[in-house]
Amino acid sequence: MQKLALRNLLRNKLRTTLTVASLMFALLLLSLLMAFLDLLGSTSGASDNRIIVRSAISLATLLPESYWRQVETLPHVAAVTPLNWFQGVYKDDRPENFFPRFAADPATVFKVYPELSISPQEQQAWAADRRGFVAGKALAVKYGWKVGDSIFIKGDIYPMDLDLVLRGIFTQPRNADQEKVIYFQRQYLEEGIGKRGLIGTYVLRIDSPASEVAVRKAAEAKFENSDFQVRAETEKAFQLSFAEMMGNVKLLFTAIGLAAVISIFFITANTMAMAARERTAEVGVLKTLGFGRGQLLRLVLGESLAVGVLGAALGCGLCAVLMPVVGALLAKMMPIFGTLRMSGGNWATGLSIGVAIGLLSGVGPALGAARLRIVDAVRRVA
Amino acid sequence: MKIPLKYNVRSLFVRKGTTLMTIGSIAFVVLVYVGVLAMAGGLRAAFSAAGDPSNVVVLRDGARSEVESFFGQDKERLLVSLPGVARDAQGQPLATGQALILQILKHAGGGETNVSIRGVEPAAFVIRKQVRLIDGRPFTPGKAEVIVGRKLAAAYPALRLGASVNFGRVPFRVVGIFEAGGSSFESEVWGAVADLNGAFRRISNYSSALLHAASADDAQALVARIKGDQQLRLTALAEPQYYAEQANVASAQFIVLGNVLAFFLAVGACFAAANTMFAQVSARGHEIGTLRALGFRRHTILLAFMIEAAVLGVVAGVAGSLLALPLNGVTAATMNGVTFSEISFSLRTAPWILGMGVLLALGTGIVGGFPAAWSAARRPITELLREH
Numbered sequence: 001m002q003k004l005a006l007r008n009l010l011r012n013k014l015r016t017t018l019t020v021a022s023l024m025f026a027l028l029l030l031s032l033l034m035a036f037l038d039l040l041g042s043t044s045g046a047s048d049n050r051i052i053v054r055s056a057i058s059l060a061t062l063l064p065e066s067y068w069r070q071v072e073t074l075p076h077v078a079a080v081t082p083l084n085w086f087q088g089v090y091k092d093d094r095p096e097n098f099f100p101r102f103a104a105d106p107a108t109v110f111k112v113y114p115e116l117s118i119s120p121q122e123q124q125a126w127a128a129d130r131r132g133f134v135a136g137k138a139l140a141v142k143y144g145w146k147v148g149d150s151i152f153i154k155g156d157i158y159p160m161d162l163d164l165v166l167r168g169i170f171t172q173p174r175n176a177d178q179e180k181v182i183y184f185q186r187q188y189l190e191e192g193i194g195k196r197g198l199i200g201t202y203v204l205r206i207d208s209p210a211s212e213v214a215v216r217k218a219a220e221a222k223f224e225n226s227d228f229q230v231r232a233e234t235e236k237a238f239q240l241s242f243a244e245m246m247g248n249v250k251l252l253f254t255a256i257g258l259a260a261v262i263s264i265f266f267i268t269a270n271t272m273a274m275a276a277r278e279r280t281a282e283v284g285v286l287k288t289l290g291f292g293r294g295q296l297l298r299l300v301l302g303e304s305l306a307v308g309v310l311g312a313a314l315g316c317g318l319c320a321v322l323m324p325v326v327g328a329l330l331a332k333m334m335p336i337f338g339t340l341r342m343s344g345g346n347w348a349t350g351l352s353i354g355v356a357i358g359l360l361s362g363v364g365p366a367l368g369a370a371r372l373r374i375v376d377a378v379r380r381v382a
Numbered sequence: 383m384k385i386p387l388k389y390n391v392r393s394l395f396v397r398k399g400t401t402l403m404t405i406g407s408i409a410f411v412v413l414v415y416v417g418v419l420a421m422a423g424g425l426r427a428a429f430s431a432a433g434d435p436s437n438v439v440v441l442r443d444g445a446r447s448e449v450e451s452f453f454g455q456d457k458e459r460l461l462v463s464l465p466g467v468a469r470d471a472q473g474q475p476l477a478t479g480q481a482l483i484l485q486i487l488k489h490a491g492g493g494e495t496n497v498s499i500r501g502v503e504p505a506a507f508v509i510r511k512q513v514r515l516i517d518g519r520p521f522t523p524g525k526a527e528v529i530v531g532r533k534l535a536a537a538y539p540a541l542r543l544g545a546s547v548n549f550g551r552v553p554f555r556v557v558g559i560f561e562a563g564g565s566s567f568e569s570e571v572w573g574a575v576a577d578l579n580g581a582f583r584r585i586s587n588y589s590s591a592l593l594h595a596a597s598a599d600d601a602q603a604l605v606a607r608i609k610g611d612q613q614l615r616l617t618a619l620a621e622p623q624y625y626a627e628q629a630n631v632a633s634a635q636f637i638v639l640g641n642v643l644a645f646f647l648a649v650g651a652c653f654a655a656a657n658t659m660f661a662q663v664s665a666r667g668h669e670i671g672t673l674r675a676l677g678f679r680r681h682t683i684l685l686a687f688m689i690e691a692a693v694l695g696v697v698a699g700v701a702g703s704l705l706a707l708p709l710n711g712v713t714a715a716t717m718n719g720v721t722f723s724e725i726s727f728s729l730r731t732a733p734w735i736l737g738m739g740v741l742l743a744l745g746t747g748i749v750g751g752f753p754a755a756w757s758a759a760r761r762p763i764t765e766l767l768r769e770h
Contacts, residue, residue: 022653029646058484157450266407267654
């Protein structure tokens, strides 16, 4: 039986190849879409031990510096560091030259991000130089920066340009994204824009993930009746809020994926119908020889299932190979694509779609073959 | 000697099932392509409806959007009184300082996004004639009232007519709903700039100034004058230019996405078209042999099959475009990548977008059909005639 199904598949090699190839491309696309969706929902480097406090109005509104000491004294808070998103332009406007630039406090930033390691000497050197900055190793390698090098960043959100000197390089072996960031002294920014004492976000490290709810509630309650109310959320929730702002992208991608699946269904069903029509007479002969309905059903279904699974496996395989390449290309426009990878879940979904399409597209022809009357079939031989 | 087109079309539909399924698969590819491009088209339309060439947008020097820009009342007064700014019948300048504030609000469908809140002065309604109340009444300055763009009112429960919404610690009442010709303003909340600055405790009162000139040329002169003034430290640009940048940033992602998707799906569909055309050729070996024996040349046969493949593609393209037509006018929302606030827009299946869809399908048919057509033309007559 299996042998017969296999032979049938190879009978029209061109057709099988074309069908498998079209399935492969559709699944390649589907896997790309899925991987992209995973990426949107990912919270790289987020720790359960950190809470972000920001203005309840939006990120574009800043908080007073005086809140710093007040959040520090909340129970369960181990350390607090302020961060201001500077944005700005390094070299040119191209997205590949974009990386996060934060105005930070040298004395506390590494207490809140203990996973970033830096030598005490470099940390001191940074603290001692108002124009100093520290960079993640991945960035330093990308641009060939050495300690002592100067870089220039043109301001856009803030009305000042940065003239910075590299004083240290920090590493985070477990998460490359966290190494693609620079921190410079917030004092430098404050002086440049006239000591306005404004802070974008306060990052809190708490004693344990269990105190998260208590700390968030306490922080929000503390400033409830002040001029600037705050919103406190876990680092994970904070990162996810950006994906949320992308709008109904998820819905769009699901719709596209669905259309792609319908499109491949048409293609495979078409092939199976063509294959079945070609072999009507043969089915008659098999029936005459005593093959039962069930056997014929399995024969045709087995063939289409093989096409479905083969196409899906090739598509997913090709995707796994191509994904890093495609990711690197897309990263030039949107840096988050740099980590585009095929996950186990993507494999599972891709292969199940292959199985489903294989079975569905074979059902019609298989039933046709099983129901065929020998007389009608054999009559067609001539 | 040419083979009549009728022959091609009829041959295609002899094997109805196969042909229809291939048309179906290509049509879905076109649907996806047109759908994604319609998002880009809709975004562009929303932003281009916002720009008037006789208007000038003034920002802080170095800022690229109103969200990044801020300056004080002194500069705003100076800008409004610049010569070159048009005046109304009472001699009042047609100019307004604006504050653009982002506020997190809960979306009706769950989730939260940044919504643009725009503080304006009365002249804003004279300058932006496309803004028109469709429900309720205008806001009264000093009374903590706002009016809401039609697209937002539908999507945010807190912004329905009559609702009360907290800005900073001040409750504002929604007293009117406006439309603005489908422009991006329909994704904004408008109120009196002084009320909003007070509620949000803003130190620098203005994000931008909007100046209306008598003509596009006068607007250019104003731009040059503001840019040339080193003391002001401001930058200016014509309004269409300001919105064109936002349109480009916002629609670029959809254009890239659409093309990447179309490429992969179309390659897949090419194989389907190839399958169909090979089936056509192999089923008609005898027929091709006869045509050749009658004196039709190889290139005529090639052309005939290519025309068949092209017809297949065009029919699929038209079918896919028709499938995509109901998307026209569907409301979608995404993030304005320049201001980081939500922009709602209506999908536009503009004629050029439908045309691109048909072209894609035509290309798929031709590329997919070529190998089969080539093999049909190459096979020797004797071999062809021997087939049944």
